[in-house]
Amino acid sequence: MEHVIAYEGKLVSLGLMQKEYGPHFFEWANSREGIEGTLLRPPYTLNNWEEWLASLDKGKGSNEVFAILLHDEREGKRTYQYVGHTGLHNVRWPEGRGSTGSVIGDAAARQRGCGTEAKLHLLYHGFQVMGLRKIVSSVKAWNAQSLGHLVKSGYQVIGRHRRHVFHEGNLVDEILLEVFREDWEPIWGGVPGNRRAAEAYRRAARFHRKRNKFVTTASRPPLAAAFPHKEAVHTRKGCYA
Numbered sequence: 423m424e425h426v427i428a429y430e431g432k433l434v435s436l437g438l439m440q441k442e443y444g445p446h447f448f449e450w451a452n453s454r455e456g457i458e459g460t461l462l463r464p465p466y467t468l469n470n471w472e473e474w475l476a477s478l479d480k481g482k483g484s485n486e487v488f489a490i491l492l493h494d495e496r497e498g499k500r501t502y503q504y505v506g507h508t509g510l511h512n513v514r515w516p517e518g519r520g521s522t523g524s525v526i527g528d529a530a531a532r533q534r535g536c537g538t539e540a541k542l543h544l545l546y547h548g549f550q551v552m553g554l555r556k557i558v559s560s561v562k563a564w565n566a567q568s569l570g571h572l573v574k575s576g577y578q579v580i581g582r583h584r585r586h587v588f589h590e591g592n593l594v595d596e597i598l599l600e601v602f603r604e605d606w607e608p609i610w611g612g613v614p615g616n617r618r619a620a621e622a623y624r625r626a627a628r629f630h631r632k633r634n635k636f637v638t639t640a641s642r643p644p645l646a647a648a649f650p651h652k653e654a655v656h657t658r659k660g661c662y663a
């Protein structure tokens with residue numbers, strides 16, 4: 423099938439959502455492993471998928487979702503495999519804020535950096551294309567993979583709802599995170615392959631600042647400072663309320 427690429431990355435690209443992806447998601451959505459960290463649950467039908475997809479068309483500006491397409495490079499040719507999706511939701515103006523959510527249904531594609539790269543591109547879309555100011559997210563406290571990929575993308579943990587989400591018979595805490603453009607931007611610049619785009623953005627930002635007589639010169643934090651997640655996240659076992 424033809425994929426339609428919106429943002430080309432190194433490991434993954436973000437593509438337009440298409441109804442042909444439905445049978446894959448339908449399978450993941452009915453298996454615990456596929457959707458455990460999300461608020462979805464079985465039974466999930468193909469009709470559910472199609473209705474959701476149709477709602478995205480109507481929700482443009484408020485809900486914008488992209489397919490995560492994993493690259494496969496063979497003999498100099500790149501092909502794409504749909505492994506999940508990532509999106510911006512509940513966009514509000516004049517606050518200029520929204521929230522994000524991602525799911526990589528294909529477990530074989532997790533823990534390889536795909537979620538982080540997809541999120542960095544989604545944040546590009548949110549900050550640079552939609553003009554958002556701030557983006558929030560929330561995660562079940564045991565979900566280290568999700569916390570890890572958010573913190574790696576620039577989100578900071580700002581709070582915690584205690585005993586907030588029902589999960590497998592327990593009420594578990596929910597961790598609250600948020601990211602501003604200035605948290606994301608140096609990380610975006612640090613991803614190989616995005617350097618050129620980031621440099622172009624910085625040049626444009628310098629020009630814009632000068633023209634508008636902005637005086638802020640946000641210093642770039644060392645990249646290591648952007649990756650505290652190894653310490654920040656919890657083991658699955660240790661964080662039930």
Ligand SMILES: CC(C)(COP(=O)(O)OP(=O)(O)OC[C@H]1O[C@@H](n2cnc3c(N)ncnc32)[C@H](O)[C@@H]1OP(=O)(O)O)[C@@H](O)C(=O)NCCC(=O)NCCS
Nearest residue numbers: 459524525526532533534535536537538566567568570571
């Ligand atoms: C959440 C999700 C999108 C993240 O994507 P991913 O491709 O697995 O994430 P990445 O590989 O880019 O990053 C995960 C990071 O968390 C780190 N991490 C995972 N478990 C960890 C743990 N127990 N302690 C510390 N760090 C951990 C990983 O090591 C990795 O960081 P690294 O690359 O520096 O090693 C994906 O795992 C997924 O779809 N999970 C199921 C659905 C879900 O939970 N969605 C989120 C709902 S809020």
